[in-house]
Amino acid sequence: MLVCPKAIVRKAAAAMFGVSPPDVAETDLSDTMGELTHMLSGNLKSLLPGPCRLSPSSVTEGYNITMGNRIAAQVFLRSEGLLLQIILFEREKNYENPDC
Numbered sequence: 217m218l219v220c221p222k223a224i225v226r227k228a229a230a231a232m233f234g235v236s237p238p239d240v241a242e243t244d245l246s247d248t249m250g251e252l253t254h255m256l257s258g259n260l261k262s263l264l265p266g267p268c269r270l271s272p273s274s275v276t277e278g279y280n281i282t283m284g285n286r287i288a289a290q291v292f293l294r295s296e297g298l299l300l301q302i303i304l305f306e307r308e309k310n311y312e313n314p315d316c
Contacts (some may be wrong), residue, residue: 217253217301217302217303217304217305218249218252218253218256218300218301218302219300219301219302219303220249220295220298220299220300220301221298221299221300222245223296223298224295224296224298224300225245225248225249225252226240226245227296228248228252229244229245229247229248232248232251246275246277249275250273250274250275253273253275254273256302257270257273260302260304285305285306285307286305286306286307287303287304287305287306288304288305288306289303289304290302290303290304
């Protein structure tokens with residue numbers, strides 16, 4: 217999970233779409249957050265012991281979002297004085313359905 221302020225997402229979207237931050241469309245913010253999460257998870261997966269599967273990225277806006285799984289690790293970062301949080305959740309293998 218990537219948790220970050222909208223101001224950071226807006227700046228990332230501006231860089232991705234080649235526009236200034238005020239010109240970023242609201243619909244592009246969700247796409248940008250999804251892409252940032254996808255890139256982050258892909259890089260993170262290469263560091264995890266295998267076998268390992270990651271669930272597909274999804275974007276949700278709001279606070280106190282829970283995934284119902286155990287937190288395996290979390291990291292807090294700052295960018296331009298704003299706090300970002302990366303949370304890795306762990307789900308135990310479902311032995312009744314090994315594909316889950």
